[in-house]
Amino acid sequence: MKIVAHRGASGYCPENTLAAFKKAVEVNVDSIELDVRLSKDGVPVICHDAKINRTSNGTGYIHELTLEELKQYDFGSWYGDEFVGERIPTLEEVLVFLQESDVTVNIEIKNGPVIQGNIEEEMLRLVYKYDFNDRVWISSFDHHSLKKVADLDKHIKIGFIFHMNLINLFDYIDNSGIDPYSIHPNYFYITEEMLKEAHQRNYKVFAYTVDDVTVGEKYKHMGVDGVVTNKPLAYKQSGLFTSK
Numbered sequence: 001m002k003i004v005a006h007r008g009a010s011g012y013c014p015e016n017t018l019a020a021f022k023k024a025v026e027v028n029v030d031s032i033e034l035d036v037r038l039s040k041d042g043v044p045v046i047c048h049d050a051k052i053n054r055t056s057n058g059t060g061y062i063h064e065l066t067l068e069e070l071k072q073y074d075f076g077s078w079y080g081d082e083f084v085g086e087r088i089p090t091l092e093e094v095l096v097f098l099q100e101s102d103v104t105v106n107i108e109i110k111n112g113p114v115i116q117g118n119i120e121e122e123m124l125r126l127v128y129k130y131d132f133n134d135r136v137w138i139s140s141f142d143h144h145s146l147k148k149v150a151d152l153d154k155h156i157k158i159g160f161i162f163h164m165n166l167i168n169l170f171d172y173i174d175n176s177g178i179d180p181y182s183i184h185p186n187y188f189y190i191t192e193e194m195l196k197e198a199h200q201r202n203y204k205v206f207a208y209t210v211d212d213v214t215v216g217e218k219y220k221h222m223g224v225d226g227v228v229t230n231k232p233l234a235y236k237q238s239g240l241f242t243s244k
Contacts, residue, residue, distance in 0.1 A: 002226030
């Protein structure tokens, strides 16, 4: 079962920062999940929220701030004094850092409250530039965005994230026009029947977000392909999971 570090090793470092990604590589995770938004000047940056208020000493919407403005703020001190000075990373900076590792990357596209029309193109441009085509998969709650990615690149791996427990889940996927690499249900919606059909279709199933190792062990025995977790070190230290 794969261990996917949610927003990096965010249980130990400020989420979606280079510190969190470095920690994830250090503990030997299989994959890193990160969130991408566009700055006002069209640069893909890594941040979960539409606003920077929660995870920095600044305020405002990312889409209303330029990269230069975003870089002025501290994205680490809210988490702990040892992270003072952490800046918002760009997707390019993260891909450069990860080039020397064998970690795969789950890029989650974040849209809203403004739908940024070219986020898909800008993300793919960087994926191609740093030759990550075979090391990334693209996921989102915004399935229109996923369809755009699939139309732009029919070979890129796509992951559907599901916030809700859909009726006729696989009919929905069939009607989407996308042949996904993976599905990402909230872990408590995953059933044996869902796993069976997903695997019959050759879809990977990633459970999010599972910080309790005991719960993770349950889903491992059920046959999920990976867990998305803020606490990858806890999984490693448990001795119950093998990856890499």
